[in-house]
Amino acid sequence: xxxxxxxxxxxxxxxxxxxxxxxxxxxxxxxxxxxxxxxxxxxxxxxxxxxxxxxxxxxxxxxxxxxxxxxxxxxxxxxxxxxxxxxxxxxxxxxxxxxxxxxxxxxxxxxxxxxxxxxxxxxxxxxxxxxxxxxxxxxxxxxxxxxxxxxxxxxxxxxxxxxxxxxxxxxxxxxxxxxxxxxxxxxxxxxxxxxxxxxxxxxxxxxxxxxxxxxxxxxxx
Numbered sequence: 022x023x024x025x026x027x028x029x030x031x032x033x034x035x036x037x038x039x040x041x042x043x044x045x046x047x048x049x050x051x052x053x054x055x056x057x058x059x060x061x062x063x064x065x066x067x068x069x070x071x072x073x074x075x076x077x078x079x080x081x082x083x084x085x086x087x088x089x090x091x092x093x094x095x096x097x098x099x100x101x102x103x104x105x106x107x108x109x110x111x112x113x114x115x116x117x118x119x120x121x122x123x124x125x126x127x128x129x130x131x132x133x134x135x136x137x138x139x140x141x142x143x144x145x146x147x148x149x150x151x152x153x154x155x156x157x158x159x160x161x162x163x164x165x166x167x168x169x170x171x172x173x174x175x176x177x178x179x180x181x182x183x184x185x186x187x188x189x190x191x192x193x194x195x196x197x198x199x200x201x202x203x204x205x206x207x208x209x210x211x212x213x214x215x216x217x218x219x220x221x222x223x224x225x226x227x228x229x230x231x232x233x234x235x236x237x238x239x240x241x242x
Contacts (some may be wrong), residue, residue: 045178046134046178046179046182047134048126048134048135048136048179049133049134049135049136050135050136051099051135051136051137052136052137052138053099053102053103053123053137053138054103054104054105055105055138055142056105058105058106059105059120059121060078062105062106062118062119062120062121063078063120063142063143063145064076064077064078065118065119065120066117066118066120066143066145066151067143067152069118069210070117070118070151070208070209070210070211070214071151071152071208071209071210072208072210073152073208078142078143079141079142079143080141080142080143080151080152080153080154081141081153081187082140082141082153082154082155082183082187082188082189083153083154083187083188083189083190083191083206084150084153084154084155084189084190084191084192084193084206085154085155085156085157085180085183085189085191085192085193086146086147086150086154086155086156086157086193086194086195086198087157087159087176087192087193087194087195087221087226087229088124088146088147088156088157088158088159088194088195088220088221089158089159089160089161089162089163089166089168089195089220089221090127090158090159090160090161090162091162091220092160093160093162093166094160095127095129095133095135095160098127098158098160099127099135099137101122102121102122102123102124102127102137104121105120105121106119106120106121107119107120107121107122108121114216116211116214117145117148117211117214118145120145121145122144122145122146123137123138123144123145123146123156124137124138124144124146124156124157124158125137125138125139125140125142125144125155125156125157126155126156126157126158126179127157127158127159127160128157128158128159128160128172128175128176128179129160130160130161130166130169130171130172131169131171132169132171132172132174132175133175134175134179140155140183140186140187144156146158146195147195147198148198148209148214148215148216149198149201149202149206149207149208149209149215150198150201150206150207150208152208153206155183155187157176157179157180159172159176159221160172161220161221163219163220163221163222168221168222168225173225173228173229173232176229177229177232177233180192180229180233180236181233181236184233184236184237184238189236189238190237190238190239191238191239191241192226192229192230192233192238193226193241194220194221194222194223194225194226195218195220195221196218196219196220196221196222196223196226197223197226197241198218199215199217200241200242201241201242202215203242204242
């Protein structure tokens with residue numbers, strides 16, 4: 022509870038705090054700034070993009086969306102996600118609002134798992150689905166930095182952990198989110214607000230889902 026309060030108040034510690042979730046899962050707490058400004062921008066995003074009016078920017082997780090960062094290190098990724106407001110360099114998605122992009126988790130190339138935000142606080146990572154999706158970013162780009170075996174293992178263990186806490190129905194790659202556009206899950210209010218994505222590659226996602234057999238996951242639409 023103390024970590025959550027510190028995160029929500031924006032009093033971000035510079036120290037890494039490791040929390041052992043089970044014998045084979047360690048999540049390092051590294052919260053990004055979530056101050057009054059980020060909270061207000063998140064609530065505004067939810068209202069404008071999803072017609073959701075709430076007092077708190079909470080979500081009910083039903084999906085996990087897997088990404089890659091196209092940023093070469095965790096440290097640089099943290100620097101990008103940390104500010105509450107979208108930087109000027111991201112004008113291509115500014116039409117979607119001033120809230121900065123982020124995700125609840127980032128997995129480094131060696132499989133180290135970092136938690137940047139509480140699982141039930143909305144992060145901006147997937148158009149149309151943020152209101153119900155936990156985001157997992159991986160330090161990779163699919164080219165000079167392909168997804169690693171350590172990341173495959175870490176994603177598997179993390180998603181199994183999340184599925185044990187929440188009624189997760191779908192695990193998808195960012196490259197697959199378009200498959201939800203004509204379903205009840207899609208809440209984006211602007212039909213023209215959409216970007217093509219290629220992360221992660223489909224072979225990786227197929228391998229990941231094969232590792233998750235036994236969970237009550239539904240096939241993608």
